Amino acid sequence: MKVDGRHFRSIWLEPDGWSVGAIDQRRLPHEFIIAKITTAEEAGEAISSMLVRGAPLIGATAAYGMALAMRGDSSDASLDRAGKMLAATRPTAINLKWAIDEMQRALAPLAASARAEAAYGRAREIADEDVEINREIGRHGLDLIEKIAATKKPGEPVNVLTHCNAGWLATVDWGTATSPIYQAHDRGIAVHVWVDETRPRNQGASLTAWELGHHGVPHTVIPDNTGGHLMQHRMVDLAIVGTDRVAANGDVCNKIGTYLKALAAHDNDVPFYVALPSPTIDFSIDDGVRQIPIEQRAASEVTHLTGRTADGRIETVRVVPDGSSVANFGFDVTPARLVTGLITERGVLGADRAALASAFPERSGR
Numbered sequence: 021m022k023v024d025g026r027h028f029r030s031i032w033l034e035p036d037g038w039s040v041g042a043i044d045q046r047r048l049p050h051e052f053i054i055a056k057i058t059t060a061e062e063a064g065e066a067i068s069s070m071l072v073r074g075a076p077l078i079g080a081t082a083a084y085g086m087a088l089a090m091r092g093d094s095s096d097a098s099l100d101r102a103g104k105m106l107a108a109t110r111p112t113a114i115n116l117k118w119a120i121d122e123m124q125r126a127l128a129p130l131a132a133s134a135r136a137e138a139a140y141g142r143a144r145e146i147a148d149e150d151v152e153i154n155r156e157i158g159r160h161g162l163d164l165i166e167k168i169a170a171t172k173k174p175g176e177p178v179n180v181l182t183h184c185n186a187g188w189l190a191t192v193d194w195g196t197a198t199s200p201i202y203q204a205h206d207r208g209i210a211v212h213v214w215v216d217e218t219r220p221r222n223q224g225a226s227l228t229a230w231e232l233g234h235h236g237v238p239h240t241v242i243p244d245n246t247g248g249h250l251m252q253h254r255m256v257d258l259a260i261v262g263t264d265r266v267a268a269n270g271d272v273c274n275k276i277g278t279y280l281k282a283l284a285a286h287d288n289d290v291p292f293y294v295a296l297p298s299p300t301i302d303f304s305i306d307d308g309v310r311q312i313p314i315e316q317r318a319a320s321e322v323t324h325l326t327g328r329t330a331d332g333r334i335e336t337v338r339v340v341p342d343g344s345s346v347a348n349f350g351f352d353v354t355p356a357r358l359v360t361g362l363i364t365e366r367g368v369l370g371a372d373r374a375a376l377a378s379a380f381p382e383r384s385g386r
């Protein structure tokens with residue numbers, strides 16, 4: 021996608037042919053800083069510090085991290101060590117494990133001398149595949165938006181609510197939940213996005229709003245608690261969110277607060293869609309609510325807020341009284357019964373085992 025007219029992916033191989041560039045998402049929307057990742061350890065640190073975040077991008081970063089590990093030491097021990105180190109960086113997004121497994125499957129049978137080149141090749145493929153998958157998600161989601169647009173008066177926008185950042189910053193390009201929005205906007209369909217701020221880290225307010233703004237998509241940032249009110253007053257035509265892991269039964273894990281939006285959508289007959297690339301499906305888990313591990317993050321994300329002061333300084337301030345205890349669950353699980361459909365690269369599916377298994381038979385048997 022474009023930043024000030026220049027095309028960017030969220031991660032890329034630098035022109036030196038070995039180091040990895042990425043947009044430092046901790047600094048947005050106030051500063052656009054490019055980070056250089058030169059070792060597997062730095063890739064791991066980029067994931068755990070949320071320099072990069074979003075399930076598909078975490079996977080792509082881990083793949084490049086494995087390539088960097090192979091560049092330094094391509095032994096079996098190094099392959100195993102890098103996989104374990106990267107897998108421990110964040111627990112919820114299954115794309116991380118998926119990408120590490122893919123890399124190990126591709127590299128383990130090779131002679132050590134052939135691994136570094138093969139690792140860079142597979143990491144690049146994983147990144148390129150993510151872009152194509154997200155383009156296809158957009159194509160299928162566009163049909164849904166077009167159908168709603170056909171019911172509107174001329175110039176009246178389709179109102180989409182989204183949560184967190186499932187945009188191009190969370191993937192390699194296009195985004196998952198935002199891909200249908202970008203494609204609709206590019207076709208001249210009037211779309212307007214309600215952007216949940218997404219406390220505590222504010223990925224909606226700082227990242228989704230930033231990227232929609234750069235693409236010229238009309239949007240309004242709302243406090244997280246606003247969605248139910250908007251839905252009651254018919255101000256939301258559909259919700260589209262991303263996901264960090266979908267269980268085989270169609271339960272959807274996503275950023276904390278997604279479940280409450282799905283409940284409000286259900287109560288108000290607002291279609292609630294989840295956009296996902298197939299690596300986000302975890303066919304080894306049958307019950308998302310009970311089995312998906314939920315990351316618990318630092319209390320400081322809740323107790324403190326970072327922003328830009330009127331004179332341009334970036335400052336962090338405390339908003340919670342000293343001494344209050346804090347809980348910071350990073351994700352929640354929306355039961356499949358609340359999901360209208362799963363927008364995948366192979367079409368819009370029901371949120372159930374049969375639909376997922378028949379669309380992705382090559383994954384469901386593994």
Ligand SMILES: CSC[C@@H](O)[C@@H](O)C(=O)COP(=O)(O)O
Binds near residue numbers: 073187263264350
């Ligand atoms: C296409 S990304 C889908 C999800 O990864 C996204 O909605 C989300 O919850 C990201 O959480 P984050 O904690 O910012 O990595």
